Amino acid sequence: MRVLHVVGARPNFMKAAPVHRALGTRGHDQLLVHTGQHYDARMSEIFFQELGIPDPDESLNVGSGSHAQQTATIMSRLEPVLLARQPDIVLVYGDVNSTVAAALVCSKIGIRIGHVEAGLRSFDRSMPEEINRLITDQLADVLFTPSIDGNENLCREGIPNERIFLVGNIMIDTLVRFLPKVDEVYARLRTDLSIGSFGLITLHRPSNVDSESTFLPMLEELDSLSESLPMLFPVHPRTRQNWSERLKECRPTLRMIDPLGYLEFLALQKHAAIVITDSGGIQEETTFLGTPCLTLRENTERPITVSMGTNVLIGHDWGLLRKHFYEALNHKKKAICVPPLWDGQTGERIAEILTRQASHDEPIVPPPASAIHSPQ
Ligand code: UD1
Numbered sequence: 489m490r491v492l493h494v495v496g497a498r499p500n501f502m503k504a505a506p507v508h509r510a511l512g513t514r515g516h517d518q519l520l521v522h523t524g525q526h527y528d529a530r531m532s533e534i535f536f537q538e539l540g541i542p543d544p545d546e547s548l549n550v551g552s553g554s555h556a557q558q559t560a561t562i563m564s565r566l567e568p569v570l571l572a573r574q575p576d577i578v579l580v581y582g583d584v585n586s587t588v589a590a591a592l593v594c595s596k597i598g599i600r601i602g603h604v605e606a607g608l609r610s611f612d613r614s615m616p617e618e619i620n621r622l623i624t625d626q627l628a629d630v631l632f633t634p635s636i637d638g639n640e641n642l643c644r645e646g647i648p649n650e651r652i653f654l655v656g657n658i659m660i661d662t663l664v665r666f667l668p669k670v671d672e673v674y675a676r677l678r679t680d681l682s683i684g685s686f687g688l689i690t691l692h693r694p695s696n697v698d699s700e701s702t703f704l705p706m707l708e709e710l711d712s713l714s715e716s717l718p719m720l721f722p723v724h725p726r727t728r729q730n731w732s733e734r735l736k737e738c739r740p741t742l743r744m745i746d747p748l749g750y751l752e753f754l755a756l757q758k759h760a761a762i763v764i765t766d767s768g769g770i771q772e773e774t775t776f777l778g779t780p781c782l783t784l785r786e787n788t789e790r791p792i793t794v795s796m797g798t799n800v801l802i803g804h805d806w807g808l809l810r811k812h813f814y815e816a817l818n819h820k821k822k823a824i825c826v827p828p829l830w831d832g833q834t835g836e837r838i839a840e841i842l843t844r845q846a847s848h849d850e851p852i853v854p855p856p857a858s859a860i861h862s863p864q
Contacts, residue, residue, distance in 0.1 A: 489843070490517040492518075494578060494581075496526065499581075501536065501541060502535065502750060503662075504604075505539040510835035511842070516839075516842075520544045521548065524550045524551055525550060525584060527549070530747045550562050558589075563589045579603075581603075582605045600629045603631050606642065607625065610789040612787050625647060626645070632658075633653065633655065635654075635827055639654055653837075658834045659772055660776055661835045663773055663777075681720065683718070686717065687717045688720050689710060694726075714742040715739065715741060717813075718743070721745065722753065761816070761817060762779070772790055775799060783800065785803065786803040788801060
């Protein structure tokens with residue numbers, strides 16, 4: 489089987505790595521296309537190096553632009569690659585513009601699509617990622633879900649059950665693989681950054697960082713909280729572009745640093761007293777690590793991190809932020825409750841399903857969603 493993986497933005501790389509490895513051990517022919525949606529070395533190259541992902545076979549170098557420009561450029565540059573390379577299946581990851589662009593191209597030229605991390609829904613169509621998720625899932629031929637809510641959402645949207653496979657959380661595969669290395673990395677970071685107890689912040693969602701009336705009160709609040717707990721804030725390029733001057737006016741206890749590589753960021757997530765974020769993946773990683781996570785969003789497409797994990801949705805309620813911030817500081821870490829199938833074996837399960845489908849050994853009929861216990 490010839491499998492072509494499409495990746496493009498930072499959160500794709502840690503999802504593609506374990507699937508690529510698992511398919512590689514089964515001897516499949518694999519190709520990697522990097523769309524270039526993320527192109528700074530600290531947003532892209534460092535992840536290839538750290539995660540041991542091979543160099544892309546094709547780089548589309550699309551760069552930045554409006555959503556329409558970025559999506560359209562990926563589509564027009566990807567189409568000839570797919571026509572020339574003729575993969576049996578294209579695997580797309582997550583919910584970024586590269587994901588939906590690749591799914592659209594494949595569906596029009598009749599190439600099978602596998603969507604890894606299917607079925608997640610925030611039910612908020614003002615998020616570009618929600619649109620990407622909805623469209624990609626409608627177009628995909630094989631849908632790999634991280635948790636049972638994903639199966640339920642897809643069934644509700646009329647996706648045939650035989651296309652849906654509950655395989656677990658692919659990001660956790662990479663986390664499990666690299667966790668043994670992070671204490672060593674942390675020891676170096678402690679010295680380099682002179683940190684003791686600290687909080688960790690990431691903010692990049694357009695809904696948080698694009699408007700002055702939302703971002704500035706948020707920044708003031710975080711700046712003020714940093715007097716109680718020093719904070720590290722690796723700043724996403726989007727946030728840096730919008731607010732470079734304003735960020736310099738914060739207290740020294742709110743420290744802006746460049747985006748970090750995978751290992752360094754994982755080390756900080758593991759050892760942080762609190763993580764404050766608007767990222768999707770970080771809600772999942774903190775749940776696995778047992779680190780309190782306060783999410784500055786009104787909703788989440790990852791509700792299992794709230795029902796089972798350490799995540800609390802704060803929205804833009806600064807009273808609620810303070811309440812949970814001080815509670816987390818005083819009560820330390822919650823007991824870890826890891827959702828089912830977040831076990832480091834998701835890539836293997838995906839590779840196994842694809843291999844069996846390719847060999848036509850036997851039809852693979854997943855159990856109905858109702859037969860799989862919902863986590864309480
Ligand atoms: C994208 C994804 C989001 C994901 C996030 C992780 C979509 C719709 N959004 O958001 O789901 O959580 O990546 O980072 O696909 N830029 C650089 N250097 C880079 C990349 C971007 O300077 O390497 C700048 C560009 O000027 C760009 C801005 O950051 O305009 C935003 O990048 P973009 O890829 O459009 O979206 P993200 O906000 O990163």
